[in-house]
Amino acid sequence: MARTSRKANRRHPLATVLLIAIGLVVTGGGYALLSSTTTATADTSATSQETIEEGQKLFAANCATCHGMSLEGTADGPSLIGVGAAAVNFQVGTGRMPMAMQGPQAMQKPPQFTDEQTAALAAYVASISPGPAIPDPSLLQGDGDATNGGELFRINCAMCHNVHGAGGALTEGKFAPELTGVAATHIYEAMLTGPQNMPVFNDDNLTPEDKRDIITYLKYLENNPSPGGVELGSLGPVAEGLFAWIFGLGAIIGLMVWLTAKSN
């Protein structure tokens, strides 16, 4: 975590005092809030106080520089009030957070935290202000209706992510990533929280069952390679055209040179 410490070193010496003060206020406030929010989000009730404290420490050390000590946000990062456990689990679980560098969009890296730490961070953020919770495992089994999922995917997601989830370009260097190999939880959370340039698909827009179906469809594609053979990145006609020119015509020209060379 070299870069977090570099960030920390840049802080004003008084900042530490301030941080502790804010930390105390936040924990106190968190306590008070907790009793009223446990009913709102299913998983906060299950998480113990120690987990939340652990999450708070991790947050203060790794996230607060950008998101502020009480999630209020800074010039370097948005407020996390109300983003919920789902957003944290997605952002940290896919390695997007803590963000490494400012760019068109936060890039994915190998996750920096263990599953327990991620859960602790999520519990902490959710404990401060409720928001979308981590989805129920029953929705993530990939046992829904793939046909419905496929149609919903083509209508709602393919314009950015490509029909086969191969990814696609957005404006100004932003892009929608490839979706193969993404964990079912993260797919669900991405729809629920709309990371960065992705729209939010709330439960009125796509019901939990619809989301389950979309996951079912994506997992079907992932587990059933193309019956036609190598997929060439599922990029469509561009990849096919390049392949036809370079390998198809290339092979044939090689044969032509060979055939005519033999006679001389």
Place this chain on the structure above:
Amino acid sequence: MTTIERSDAPAEVAAPAPAPAKSGGFTAAAANYIDERTSISGVVKEFGRKIFPDHWSFMLGEVALYSFVIIILSGTFLTFFFQASMAEVTYNGSWAPLKGMEMSAAMDSALKISFDIRGGLLVRQIHHWAALLFIAAIGIHMLRVYFTGAFRKPRELNWVIGFTLFVLAMAEGFTGYSLPDDLLSGNGLRIIDGLIKGIPFVGTWISFLLFGGEFPGTAIIGRLYTLHILLLPALVVAFIALHLVFVVVHKHTQFAGGGRTQKNVIGYPILPVYAAKAGGFFFLVFGVVALMAAFFTINPIWNYGPYDPSPVSAGTQPDWYIGFADGALRLIPPGWEFVWLDHTWSFNIIVPVLALLVLLGLVAVYPFIEGWVTGDKREHHILDRPRNAPTRTGIGAAGVTFYAGLWAAASSDIIATHFQLSLESVTHAIQAWVILGPFLAYFVAKRVCIGLMKKDREIVLHGYESGRIVRLPGGEYIEVHEQVDDYERWKLVDYEVYEPLMLRPNSQGKITGSARLRVRLSKWFFEDRIAPASRTELEAGHGHGAAAHDEIEGPGHH
């Protein structure tokens, strides 16, 4: 090798007729029976004695022809199962994620071909890969003909026929791509619909006529099918036949070389050597296509799903041969559309469409332009090496660069994601490339050609550097230059240069505007030129002997 004289018909009767064997058995009897009733042996003999010179690039047209044969064979198979109807059905085939989905009968049958008919997917993929290859082979064959000047008199008309085939092939490809009525091709059709609607005044009318009402309607697939399997293939076959008749009539061109003149063709007679080779080559091409189809997915319509006008996938592109048109549309900056006189003027569509038509038009008539500029009325059967026609090669390089820019623009989104660039910067870079690139390519190609010609001249006159350094008794070091052999020399000196035309009054004593234009073009074409080494220069060069040394290089130079 066999030489055939171009002028004398009698030379072609020399071979003995296939003897009606005394006891040739059934085959001979049957052949005889047929020949007596059709006189076919004359045709076979005539055709079989055609000479085909051997150079790998002369087989590119054949690749196109063979791909077309493969397309016809595999396409015929597909017609047995494909249903060109837009009637709504519920899919009930083997591909699970589409089960229960409403779709057109066309899509349904294309999916059935893919998953429920034995060998169907393989044949579909053969058909599509062969189509991509077909047009690629035509394109590269055209480039070969262009850069070697094979389109010159008497072959200008055959160039136009070939060009027509190229356009027909693109139309074949596009209509075929649209038939399965999947999401990808539906979006492609929608773009065509947009292009048509962009034509001022009549666009909407034409679109309604074509689609039988508002897009997409329920008629278009059936109409495209008729075009795809009936009208266009008939035209392609007719034009291929014409094209080949012309090839036989003109006889094949050849590169310069010892014994090769404007009056002969050196190579193998079609029967038996060439036919055997060509037959074998057909199976090689088929083999390559079959391997591609067996191992590599093409157009996975099951991923695209049935056409529905609302969704559009990221990375929606046409097949490669329509890419240049898609790219041209993508390169137009925003804001070129406005309302004037109660009509919408879509210059974002009119301009690229016109640009493409001009590009294609120039390709079609280039032989006539060059013929007019040179004023050369002679027949040309010896090919140019591209370097020996620097301006033509430069123009070709400019055209290729322009086309490549449009082509790249069609994949701007994929370039952006794969090289982690922003879509806007890719688009701007390609805009600059399309405008400036052709000039740069023209200039560089022309200079390179002239440089190569200078080098050739140098080699002919003084031999090439052997890399062998010899120390003379006096202590002087020289590099030995070796003379090229006679065969090589032919290649290097057998070309013609044109000089710029002079401005002269015509028979009425007037200087017309077109004459001025012609002189100006001629100057542009032929101002920079390197004459081939003449006989006298050659003889002077040989005087030096094998150890001739015009350049004396010290050891430190290497």
